[in-house]
Amino acid sequence: MxxxxxxxxxxxxxxxxxxxxxxxxxxxxxxxxxxxxxxxxxxxxxxxxxxxxxxxxxxxxxxxxxxxxxxxxxxxxxxxxxxxxxxxxxxxxxxxxxxxxxxxxxxxxxxxxxxxxxxxxxxxxRTLPVVTRNIDTSALRLRPAPPAVxxxxxxxxxxxxxxxxxxxxxxxxxxxxxxxxxxxxxxxxxxxxxxxxxxxxHLLPGRRAPREEEVLQWLDDWVERYRPTVGMYFSGGTSSAYQANMWLSTLARLDGRPLLVLRERFMVQKIEATDVPIVCIPKVAHLMRLERSSLKVLIHPANSGKTSQVLRIPSIKHAFTNHGESDKLSSCNPYAKAYDEVWVAGPAARERYAVADIGVEDKDVVEVGRPQLAPIRAGGPDPGAEFTTVLYAPTWEGWTDDPGNTSVVLAGENIVRELLNDPRVRLLYKPHPMTGTVDPRARAANLRIMAMIEAADAARAADPRHHGAVASAAAAERLALCTTELDRLARSSPRGSADEVERMSLQGRPEPGWRERMEAAAQEWEAAHWDSVPLWCHQVVKGPRPSLYSCFNQAHLLISDVSSVVSDYLSSEKPYAVTNTTSMGEEEFRAAFPTVRAATILTPDASGVRELLARVRSEAPDTLAEARRELKHHLLGPSEPSSLVRFNQAALALAARADERRARQEAAASAVPQQRGGPLGVRPSTVREAHSSDTLEVGPGGAPEGAGQGRAQG
Structure with missing residues (x-):
C-alpha cells in the first residue's frame, strides 16, 4: 500500500x-x-x-x-x-x-x-546574442522589461x-x-x-534593445579591457547546475582573472551567487570570438554535446576536472582524452584511468586534490551525543539500468526504516538532485522515503519526551534574518517581472568586498539553520542550502552509494557505509570499487545498520579508522601543499603551455613573409587566417598542415 x-x-x-x-x-x-x-x-x-x-x-x-x-x-x-x-x-x-x-x-x-x-x-x-552577470552593462543602455503579464x-x-x-x-x-x-x-x-x-x-526606435552587432562589439571591448586568463566552461540541463556550482569558489580564488562561460540562457540564473564574471554565449559562431581573447585555460566540470564546440579553439588549453570522482564508469569517460589535461584528486583516479585504458595518457593526468573540500571538518560531533546524526545521501540512477548505480530503489526504504526505528538516530536525507529523472521507480521510491521521514517527524513531535528539546523562537528569527541578508547579497532581481536583459543591468559588477561578506553570511545562515531545528528532528535536505558539506559536518555517519560523495566525505575521516545493490559478493564488491575499501558494506535489506550504529557510538571497536586515513590519502592526495595551491599551480602551468603555443604560432606567422613564396607556395595571409579561424593548423617550419599541398608538390 x-x-x-x-x-x-x-x-x-x-x-x-x-x-x-x-x-x-x-x-x-x-x-x-x-x-x-x-x-x-x-x-x-x-x-x-x-x-x-x-x-x-x-x-x-x-x-x-x-x-x-x-x-x-x-x-x-x-x-x-x-x-x-x-x-x-x-x-x-x-x-x-x-x-x-x-x-x-x-x-x-x-x-x-x-x-x-x-x-x-x-x-x-530583447533576446541579445549574449547574457551576462557580474559585468557592468551600463554602456549598452539596457531598459527595464515590460510587465511580465x-x-x-x-x-x-x-x-x-x-x-x-x-x-x-x-x-x-x-x-x-x-x-x-x-x-x-x-x-x-x-x-x-x-x-x-x-x-x-518598447519597439519604438529610442526604446529598442541594442542590435546584435553592437552587443558583440561591446563584449569584445569588455573582454579586451578585462583580459581574462582562466575560466570554466559549462553546458548542461536544468538539474545539472550543481556540477558547475561546486567549482565556483575554487575558480574565484585562482591567480589571474577568472571567467565563467555558459551556453544555455536559463543557466545564468541557475549559477549560485558569485563575483566571477559570467558570460553566456549560445551560438557557436559567437563563441569562436574567444579565440581572439586573452583567455588561456578553460576547466570543464562536465562533458556535454556542446563541449566539442569550444574544444575547437586551439589558443585555449582545456582541462577536465569532472564534478566528482568515484569508481563508476562515468568517472573514466573516453571523452576525457579530448582535453589537453585531466585533473584528478589523487593517485586513485590516476590508477583508474590507467586501468580503464581509454586513451588518456598518464602524462596528461595531473593530481590537484579537491579544493572545494576545505569547509569539511576532520572528525565530527561527540559520538556519545544524545542523538546520532546519520546522513543518507544516495546517488541517482544514472543513464543505465544498472542496479548498482543507486540504492534508492532496492535498499533506500529498508535503510531509512531501520534508521527511523532507532530512537537515538537523527536522519538527514539528501537525495541526488537528479534522482528520478530517468527511472520512475527511483522517483516513486524517493517520494515514499520522504513520506516516511515526514511521518516519523510527526510522531516525534507528538512525543512528550521531545517537547523540551525544541528550537527557540529566537533561533527561528535569527534564521529569517540570515536568509534575508543572504538573499540580499545574492543580488537576486528585485522585480519578479524582470527578463534576462533587465537582470543583466541589475546584476552588474559586485561591490568590493562582496565575496567576503557573502561567505560570512553563508556560514552564519548554516549555523542559524542547524540551531533552528530541534535536535530530534529528521530532515529532508533539498536544494543548495544547507550544503552537502555542511551536512557532512553535522553527521556522525554517512550512508551512500558508489559515488563521489564517498570520496568527499573521506576528507573528514569519519565512518561511512556503502550499499551493495549489485549481484557481487562483498569481497568482489570491495575489489571492484576501491573507494569502499574502508567502508562498512550494507546489503539491500539493511541488516547491518544496527551493528554499524554501535561502532559509531563507540559501543564496539572501530576497526576501519586506519584504513580510512590511508584511503583518504589515496583518493584525495597529500594534505600539503593544500589542494587549492596545487590546483592553482596546475592552472598556471597549463596557462604557460598556452603562452608557449601562441608564441610558436606568432613566430611561424612572422616567418612566412620572409619566404617570399617559397617551396610551399603559401601566401603570408594564409597562416594568419588559419590562426584566426581555426580551420588550419600551422606545422613545423610555418607551413599550414592540410592546405596548399598541391602547390607544394608543384
Whole structure:
C-alpha cells in the first residue's frame, strides 16, 4: 500500500482535473436547457478552476496545453457557451442586442492575439546574442522589461483581461441587461488594447534593445579591457547546475582573472551567487570570438554535446576536472582524452584511468586534490551525543539500468526504516538532485522515503519526551534574518517581472568586498539553520542550502552509494557505509570499487545498520579508522601543499603551455613573409587566417598542415 503522504498531495491536482471538465459540461447543459442558475454557477466554477490551475497547478495546465486544450481554447469555449446561453435566454431581439455582444467578444479576442503578437516581437527584440552577470552593462543602455503579464505570461494575461467580459456576460444572463455585458467586454478590450500599445512602445526606435552587432562589439571591448586568463566552461540541463556550482569558489580564488562561460540562457540564473564574471554565449559562431581573447585555460566540470564546440579553439588549453570522482564508469569517460589535461584528486583516479585504458595518457593526468573540500571538518560531533546524526545521501540512477548505480530503489526504504526505528538516530536525507529523472521507480521510491521521514517527524513531535528539546523562537528569527541578508547579497532581481536583459543591468559588477561578506553570511545562515531545528528532528535536505558539506559536518555517519560523495566525505575521516545493490559478493564488491575499501558494506535489506550504529557510538571497536586515513590519502592526495595551491599551480602551468603555443604560432606567422613564396607556395595571409579561424593548423617550419599541398608538390 503506498504511503498516505504522496497520495494526499495528489488529491488537489486530481480534484482540479475532475472539476474542470465537469464544470464545462455543466455550463454546456445550462446553455442548452437553458437554465440561468446552472449556466452562471458552472461558469463561476470554470473561472475558479482556471485561476487555480494558473496559480497552483502549473504542471496540470501544461499537460492540458500539450493536449491542445490551452488557456485560449478553454476560455474561448467558456465565453461562447455563455453567449449561447444568452441567445437562448434572451427576451430582447437577438439580432439587435445579443449579436453585438458576440461581435464585441470576438473583438476582444482579436485584440488579445494582437497583444500576443506584440509580446513575441518584443521578446525577440530583447533576446541579445549574449547574457551576462557580474559585468557592468551600463554602456549598452539596457531598459527595464515590460510587465511580465504582458511580455511572458500569455495565459495569465488572457485570464486577467478576460475576466471583466466573462463577469459582464454572466451578469447579463442573471439580470437580462445587455449593457452589463457590453461594459465588461469594453473593459476587457480596453485592457487588451492598452497592453498592445504598451508593448508597441518598447519597439519604438529610442526604446529598442541594442542590435546584435553592437552587443558583440561591446563584449569584445569588455573582454579586451578585462583580459581574462582562466575560466570554466559549462553546458548542461536544468538539474545539472550543481556540477558547475561546486567549482565556483575554487575558480574565484585562482591567480589571474577568472571567467565563467555558459551556453544555455536559463543557466545564468541557475549559477549560485558569485563575483566571477559570467558570460553566456549560445551560438557557436559567437563563441569562436574567444579565440581572439586573452583567455588561456578553460576547466570543464562536465562533458556535454556542446563541449566539442569550444574544444575547437586551439589558443585555449582545456582541462577536465569532472564534478566528482568515484569508481563508476562515468568517472573514466573516453571523452576525457579530448582535453589537453585531466585533473584528478589523487593517485586513485590516476590508477583508474590507467586501468580503464581509454586513451588518456598518464602524462596528461595531473593530481590537484579537491579544493572545494576545505569547509569539511576532520572528525565530527561527540559520538556519545544524545542523538546520532546519520546522513543518507544516495546517488541517482544514472543513464543505465544498472542496479548498482543507486540504492534508492532496492535498499533506500529498508535503510531509512531501520534508521527511523532507532530512537537515538537523527536522519538527514539528501537525495541526488537528479534522482528520478530517468527511472520512475527511483522517483516513486524517493517520494515514499520522504513520506516516511515526514511521518516519523510527526510522531516525534507528538512525543512528550521531545517537547523540551525544541528550537527557540529566537533561533527561528535569527534564521529569517540570515536568509534575508543572504538573499540580499545574492543580488537576486528585485522585480519578479524582470527578463534576462533587465537582470543583466541589475546584476552588474559586485561591490568590493562582496565575496567576503557573502561567505560570512553563508556560514552564519548554516549555523542559524542547524540551531533552528530541534535536535530530534529528521530532515529532508533539498536544494543548495544547507550544503552537502555542511551536512557532512553535522553527521556522525554517512550512508551512500558508489559515488563521489564517498570520496568527499573521506576528507573528514569519519565512518561511512556503502550499499551493495549489485549481484557481487562483498569481497568482489570491495575489489571492484576501491573507494569502499574502508567502508562498512550494507546489503539491500539493511541488516547491518544496527551493528554499524554501535561502532559509531563507540559501543564496539572501530576497526576501519586506519584504513580510512590511508584511503583518504589515496583518493584525495597529500594534505600539503593544500589542494587549492596545487590546483592553482596546475592552472598556471597549463596557462604557460598556452603562452608557449601562441608564441610558436606568432613566430611561424612572422616567418612566412620572409619566404617570399617559397617551396610551399603559401601566401603570408594564409597562416594568419588559419590562426584566426581555426580551420588550419600551422606545422613545423610555418607551413599550414592540410592546405596548399598541391602547390607544394608543384
Amino acid at each position: 503506498p504511503p498516505v503522504g504522496p497520495v494526499l498531495r495528489r488529491v488537489p491536482q486530481l480534484t482540479a482535473l475532475a472539476l474542470l471538465p465537469t464544470a464545462y459540461a455543466a455550463e454546456l447543459v445550462g446553455a442548452l436547457l437553458p437554465d440561468v442558475r446552472l449556466l452562471v454557477g458552472a461558469t463561476a466554477a470554470v473561472v475558479v478552476a482556471e485561476l487555480h490551475l494558473l496559480r497552483r497547478r502549473r504542471t496540470l495546465a501544461s499537460v492540458l496545453s500539450r493536449m491542445r486544450a490551452d488557456t485560449t481554447v478553454r476560455q474561448l469555449l467558456r465565453d461562447l457557451l455563455l453567449i449561447t446561453g444568452l441567445l437562448a435566454l434572451g427576451t430582447h431581439d437577438t439580432t439587435a442586442v445579443r449579436l453585438p455582444l458576440l461581435c464585441g467578444l470576438l473583438g476582444f479576442y482579436s485584440l488579445h492575439f494582437v497583444c500576443q503578437a506584440m509580446s513575441i516581437l518584443v521578446r525577440r527584440d 504582458l511580455l511572458r505570461r500569455a495565459d495569465h494575461r488572457l485570464s486577467l483581461f478576460g475576466l471583466p467580459a466573462t463577469t459582464g456576460l454572466a451578469l447579463t444572463a442573471v439580470t437580462d441587461h445587455p449593457a452589463l455585458g457590453a461594459a465588461g467586454i469594453a473593459l476587457s478590450a480596453g485592457l487588451a488594447l492598452t497592453g498592445a500599445l504598451v508593448l508597441a512602445g
